[in-house]
Amino acid sequence: MAEEQPVIWLRPEQAGVGRPAERSRAEITAAAVDLADREGLDAVSMRRVAAALGTGAASLYRYVATRDDLLDLMTDSTAAEYDFTARSGDWLPDLLDVAAQARDIMRRHPWLPALVVTRPTLGPHGVDLLEHVLDVLADHPAPPSRKLEAFALLNAATAQFVQHELATTDASAQRQAAYLAHVAVAGHHPRIAALLTSAATTQTVDGNEDSFTTLLGRVLTGVLG
Amino acid sequence: MAEEQPVIWLRPEQAGVGRPAERSRAEITAAAVDLADREGLDAVSMRRVAAALGTGAASLYRYVATRDDLLDLMTDSTAAEYDFTARSGDWLPDLLDVAAQARDIMRRHPWLPALVVTRPTLGPHGVDLLEHVLDVLADHPAPPSRKLEAFALLNAATAQFVQHELATTDASAQRQAAYLAHVAVAGHHPRIAALLTSAATTQTVDGNEDSFTTLLGRVLTGVLG
DNA sequence: CGGGCTTCGCAAACACCGTTCGCAATCAAC
DNA sequence: GTTGATTGCGAACGGTGTTTGCGAAGCCCG
Structure with missing residues (x-):
């Protein structure tokens, strides 16, 4: 299984036993968003995101397939800021x-x-x-x-x-x-x-x-x- | 004068004596467009564009302030492909x-x-x-x-x-x-x-x-x- | 023609980058 | 305690944009 790592948020059961993975993924995404907000998208390099988390660049690749996937995660995370409770009917x-x-x-x-x-x-x-x-x-x-x-x-x-x-x-x-x-x-x-x-x-x-x-x-x- | 190199296509008289510059700029842009058409925008690196022209990367900086400016030149060059002769009146x-x-x-x-x-x-x-x-x-x-x-x-x-x-x-x-x-x-x-x-x-x-x-x-x- | 000045080409270097590899450390389960 | 998977990450590879510096070439003018 695990052929070529599908779209990142698909990530099926992933077999495994313990997996704090999801939390780390969210933390990485949050750190990347923070960095982009403050210094722009170009500042979001694997090394700098990792540094913001107090770790090394290579560690990120346990949770994120590639930088582009991280960008997708960032995009999606902003969609969580919508509030759909107000509805007028029109x-x-x-x-x-x-x-x-x-x-x-x-x-x-x-x-x-x-x-x-x-x-x-x-x-x-x-x-x-x-x-x-x-x-x-x-x-x-x-x-x-x-x-x-x-x-x-x-x-x-x-x-x-x-x-x-x-x-x-x-x-x-x-x-x-x-x-x-x-x-x-x-x-x-x-x-x-x-x-x-x-x-x-x-x-x-x-x-x-x-x-x-x-x-x-x-x-x-x-x-x- | 010549403070900080203005928008690239502005480029005033530029003083100087002889200047085949404009031709080279067009050639560089054309080479970059060609490369992007064939291999995508990521393939457009200064080194590869220069190589396509049979020269070194540093040479490009005589005609182009930065890679982003080259991208702007590429964008503008495509606008030359429009044909405005047909007019219906509506x-x-x-x-x-x-x-x-x-x-x-x-x-x-x-x-x-x-x-x-x-x-x-x-x-x-x-x-x-x-x-x-x-x-x-x-x-x-x-x-x-x-x-x-x-x-x-x-x-x-x-x-x-x-x-x-x-x-x-x-x-x-x-x-x-x-x-x-x-x-x-x-x-x-x-x-x-x-x-x-x-x-x-x-x-x-x-x-x-x-x-x-x-x-x-x-x-x-x-x-x- | 010969100098002087400007322009040009470009090798080398700097500071990064994304990504991979391999190994040590950690943890779970039996 | 031992085994096996999972994690952290230093080091390295090949690439990037850009700067610097210097030698070569061209032009103008005396």
């Missing part, structure tokens, strides 16, 4: 509530958007999230495939939104904006120039705190009936 | 044409979706793309900010779509599906179970080749009027 507000929670979770874990988008995985907690979304949409007449698309879009759009949010405070984003302005005035890009001037006037006026909700609402009502 | 079909081209480009460069989503940048060609989209939407009454959101969503949703397309043929995706089925029958997830059985019956029946277009059409009509 699918749209309930989905928007999920989206708002997703946004908050991603704000807490700035490394999450990149992982969600580049390696979509459904661990135990991710499955709970999917179950909740499907349950909210249970009475909706859309075909199941479209409900799945809506779920994927909810994640992707939220990730994109938070990513953009984070990028605008970044230093390189300032240079991006400067470059855009430069290109616009340099000609050949009249639409961009127009957009920049109009953006300069209406800037930061409207309450853009819930621009996320209205955007996501439009996307969801567009995809689902 | 914004929706024109945007769907852009989306279809984006999908095809990403299919040609399977590493692109991850880059587009994790490090959104607008190089010279990316700016042309944005200009085109804004031009298509010039007569549309939506506020400029929403047009930008539509642009970002077009990219993100396309990336997500191609990513999913690629992932389903992957080996680990099979195990994901198996895990999902296991979870569903193991109980506590009735909605997922229902979805799996319904998906099993309607599988591969409908022509899903243009499911991308209909999905993107719904998203765009949802976001814009």
Whole structure:
């Protein structure tokens, strides 16, 4: 048995006798999440995670098959932060509530958007999230495939939104904006120039705190009936 | 001057006398794109790109500030593959044409979706793309900010779509599906179970080749009027 | 032509990285 | 107590991004 170590959270009975394994796996994941929250995803190296736990890098491989698997565990662990108790009965507000929670979770874990988008995985907690979304949409007449698309879009759009949010405070984003302005005035890009001037006037006026909700609402009502 | 090397494609006059630099930069980018197309993004290391050009890794740093900048150059170079000559006059079909081209480009460069989503940048060609989209939407009454959101969503949703397309043929995706089925029958997830059985019956029946277009059409009509 | 200045190519080195191997230590069960 | 599996981990392998320094090549101008 034990052929090639399946998806990590599958991990069947694992034979064996005593196994504190699950606890250590959770601790490793927590340490990795902590590190990523504080220093970014690049800081999550096997050596540094191990050091945070007061042990050596090689020890981690008893609990985690590879670094990528650890990243999957991190992603799934954040899905445990959802709270599904509030239910209104209408699918749209309930989905928007999920989206708002997703946004908050991603704000807490700035490394999450990149992982969600580049390696979509459904661990135990991710499955709970999917179950909740499907349950909210249970009475909706859309075909199941479209409900799945809506779920994927909810994640992707939220990730994109938070990513953009984070990028605008970044230093390189300032240079991006400067470059855009430069290109616009340099000609050949009249639409961009127009957009920049109009953006300069209406800037930061409207309450853009819930621009996320209205955007996501439009996307969801567009995809689902 | 020359403080800290600005966004790479800005690169002002650079003083200097002779400079074949631009050509070399394009050649380096092309070599990196080639490598990524054939062996994936992880294969794009400075040493391997340099080897493909018959030179040493250190030489690349004369033309490229860092590996991340090379990745940005790769992303922007793919934006040169768009063709904006076809114009219908209606914004929706024109945007769907852009989306279809984006999908095809990403299919040609399977590493692109991850880059587009994790490090959104607008190089010279990316700016042309944005200009085109804004031009298509010039007569549309939506506020400029929403047009930008539509642009970002077009990219993100396309990336997500191609990513999913690629992932389903992957080996680990099979195990994901198996895990999902296991979870569903193991109980506590009735909605997922229902979805799996319904998906099993309607599988591969409908022509899903243009499911991308209909999905993107719904998203765009949802976001814009 | 000859110097001077700039640009270029690149070997070597540094500090990491993910991962594997092998062995010592630990623990469970009989 | 002995046996057998499970765990911890130092050391090593091959790779990575990036910096430094120096020699070679090119260009301009006198």
